[in-house]
Amino acid sequence: MIGKIEGTGAYAPVQIWDNNRLAELVDTNDEWIRERTGIVKRHVAEEGETTALIAAKAAEAALENAGVSAEEIDLIIVATTSPGNLVPNTACEVQHLIGASHATCFDLNGACTGFIFALNTAQAYLAQGIYSNALIVGAECLSNLVDWTDRSTCILFGDGAGAAVLRAVEEGYYxxxxxxxxxxxxxxxxxxRNKRLPGARMDxxxxxxxxxxxxxxxxxxxxxxxxxxxxxxxxxxxxxxxxxxxxxxxxxxxxxxxxxxxxxxxxxxxxxxxxxxxxxxxxxxxxxxxxxxxxxxxxxxxxxxxxxxxxxxxxxxxxxxxxxx
Ligand SMILES: CC(C)(COP(=O)(O)OP(=O)(O)OC[C@H]1O[C@@H](n2cnc3c(N)ncnc32)[C@H](O)[C@@H]1OP(=O)(O)O)[C@@H](O)C(=O)NCCC(=O)NCCS
Structure with missing residues (x-):
């Protein structure tokens, strides 16, 4: 068996910050950012817009594109380095949001290689015949991890999510x-951010x-x-x-x-x-x-x-x- 990509989806927060917006925060300019990186703008999550929420929107779009219902999904893997919570994991949150009640769900942190690792993991499950349908998502709210006073990093990153639905088929290639x-x-x-000395005050x-x-x-x-x-x-x-x-x-x-x-x-x-x-x-x-x-x-x-x-x-x-x- 092999996993065939049946559909894809994506979602990015509506709020957009162009390079000029960043020039209000740090000593930079549109020309430098365009020339050195190619970036013109990025999407930035608003308060309450979590990694799980944008992941779920990308997932729903992928399911629709694939013509597969949430109920048919056996496995959800979310690749993320910026989960909203450590527990529950983002994949369980996505499961709940989209109603994929039969799925087994876990996150995977592979940084920017994360989607490749998620694809490999899903392929291994499908190839073994353990599951028939998998949903893999790469989702990030990097705006939470960026230091908005550091021009060497904050100009590079953005928020967004992309997803793919894989179905196990007899003949295929991967x-x-x-x-x-x-x-x-x-x-x-x-x-x-969860490292504290035992007994240290929360504040x-x-x-x-x-x-x-x-x-x-x-x-x-x-x-x-x-x-x-x-x-x-x-x-x-x-x-x-x-x-x-x-x-x-x-x-x-x-x-x-x-x-x-x-x-x-x-x-x-x-x-x-x-x-x-x-x-x-x-x-x-x-x-x-x-x-x-x-x-x-x-x-x-x-x-x-x-x-x-x-x-x-x-x-x-x-x-x-x-x-x-
Ligand atoms: C970060 C990156 C864009 C920097 O580009 P660069 O061409 O190497 O630029 P440098 O760091 O050499 O800096 C050149 C000059 O621009 C300045 N500069 C750095 N950031 C700047 C910014 N945002 N705006 C304006 N000037 C800036 C530097 O201070 C330096 O000035 P100096 O020449 O007076 O010392 C580039 O190294 C890069 O993309 N690296 C990979 C990062 C990456 O992909 N990370 C994620 C991996 S998944």
């Missing part, structure tokens, strides 16, 4: 390649700065432009598939310059590397499924097309999947 590099973890960090002081997203931007950039092409080449070699056979490379949207560099290193035209970072910024585990849904809704994906999905990020981690649409 291949993947993932790696983790724990020794490089300090390059991209965000400490837990003991300001938020620990370590609990905001921190990164060495240059190191992440170098890591991404070297490891992404390597992983894609490794996967294609393993699957004896030429890069020219791939219709679209759907890469994690972290920086338009990273996507361009990857295309160049693979020796391929940029038009096979769709981008939507202009509209969303970096939405971590949500960026790949949001982009996948955008292509799907635009009618650009035809059955039989070969797609590479590829992500990289905190951990550090990276990975790529090869699917036949």
């Amino acid at each position: 291949a993947q390649m993932t790696h983790s590099m724990g020794s490089k973890g300090s390059v991209l960090t965000c400490a837990s 003991s002081g300001a938020q620990d700065p370590k609990t905001f997203l921190h990164m060495d931007g240059g190191e992440v950039f170098k890591f991404a432009v070297s490891r992404m092409p390597e992983a894609i080449k490794e996967l294609l070699r393993q699957e004896q598939t030429a890069a020219e056979e791939i219709d679209y490379f759907i890469l994690h949207q972290a920086n338009a310059r990273i996507v361009s560099a990857v295309a160049k290193k693979l020796g391929l035209d940029l038009d096979r590397f769709p981008m939507n970072i202009t509209e969303y910024g970096n939405t971590s585990s949500a960026s790949i499924p949001i982009l996948l849904d955008e292509l799907n809704q635009a009618g650009k994906l035809k059955r039989g097309m070969k797609l590479v999905l590829a992500g990289f990020g905190g951990g550090l981690s990276y990975g790529a999947s090869l699917i036949v649409w």
Whole structure:
């Protein structure tokens, strides 16, 4: 058995902050952000708009697109680094919101590679015949983790959710390649907000700065432009598939310059590397499924097309999947 993507969906908060809005918060400007990242705007959740709520909206859109009812879903995996709660997990919240009463639900934190890990996990369950229908979601409210006084990070990230419904079919194809590099973890960090000394008062002081997203931007950039092409080449070699056979490379949207560099290193035209970072910024585990849904809704994906999905990020981690649409 193999999981076939039957439908996709996406949702992003209605509130939009353009680069000029950020220039009101930190010493930056529209031109710098556009040139260095490709980002023009990002969606930002409003108070009460939780990771679970936006995940559920993306999930409902994916179910509708797939023509599958919530009741038919056996498994929900939400990839997120920014859950609203630690308990219950976001996937259980989504289950409740959409009425998927028969599903088994759990979250997975794989940072910006999260959607690839969720896809692999769902594929493993479906391939084993354990479940028939799975819903996977990448959802983030990164606006909660960003330090809005730090111009080196706050300009990059945004909120959003993307989802896919997978159905187990007899005949199909799926291949993947993932790696983790724990020794490089300090390059991209965000400490837990739930760490207190035993007995410490609940109201003991300001938020620990370590609990905001921190990164060495240059190191992440170098890591991404070297490891992404390597992983894609490794996967294609393993699957004896030429890069020219791939219709679209759907890469994690972290920086338009990273996507361009990857295309160049693979020796391929940029038009096979769709981008939507202009509209969303970096939405971590949500960026790949949001982009996948955008292509799907635009009618650009035809059955039989070969797609590479590829992500990289905190951990550090990276990975790529090869699917036949
Ligand atoms: C963060 C990133 C956009 C920085 O771009 P860069 O071209 O490397 O820029 P630098 O950090 O070298 O900074 C260049 C200059 O711009 C300044 N600068 C940094 N942030 C700025 C901002 N938001 N606005 C204006 N100027 C800024 C720096 O202070 C520096 O000034 P200096 O030359 O006077 O010292 C880039 O490194 C990046 O995208 N890295 C990957 C990040 C990522 O993908 N993270 C998530 C992974 S999932």
